[in-house]
Amino acid sequence: MRNSIDENKRRELKEYERKYRHTIKDWDCKPGTLVQVRHTSIEKDLYRKMYPRYLGPLVVIQQTRGGSYIVAEMDGTVLKGKVGAFRVLLHVPRYEPIVLPEEIEDLIDMSMDQLEDMADREEKDEDVYKGEDFVFDAIPNLRLAPDDNPLEYAVRDKLDKEDVEIQEDEEDKDLIEDRQSLVEEQGVHTRAMRKKS
Structure with a gap:
């Protein structure tokens, strides 16, 4: 039973990839690649009123097994969470190319152990606030x-x-x-x- 369900899922996934092959973009950014990240927090309220906004350029540090990226700013500050692959675009410099050091580890402010922990960590309910619930009792x-x-x-x-x-x-x-x-x-x-x- 499980094998047939897995086969159906794989077949549906291949069909989906074939059907939307022109819209699915996989940039496959290697470590050290300059990217821009779409600012998705404005999309909830102002998506219809505003053009897409991008943060960057940012440096790709690592790609996780799930496909998301760990990125850092140009000064070496690593972003707090992982960035979904659908938010990442390659950075195209307008004037002169930006030269980065060959060793990315020299650029960032985290150790390799911390990076591995961040990549392996799954997004769970740990990030959700579980303190006192502030509600209006009058409602x-x-x-x-x-x-x-x-x-x-x-x-x-x-x-x-x-x-x-x-x-x-x-x-x-x-x-x-x-x-x-x-x-x-x-x-x-x-x-x-x-x-x-």
């Missing part, structure tokens, strides 16, 4: 149960939904009354009002 949906009791969560959700429904009904009544008074005072008619009359 009903964000209140936390004191002892993680599922029954207590269910009761709170039910109460919160009832509160929301009551608040919406009161707000709707106020809006309807405001519209009617506006129509009576100023003679303002919207399309919805015309259809009703």
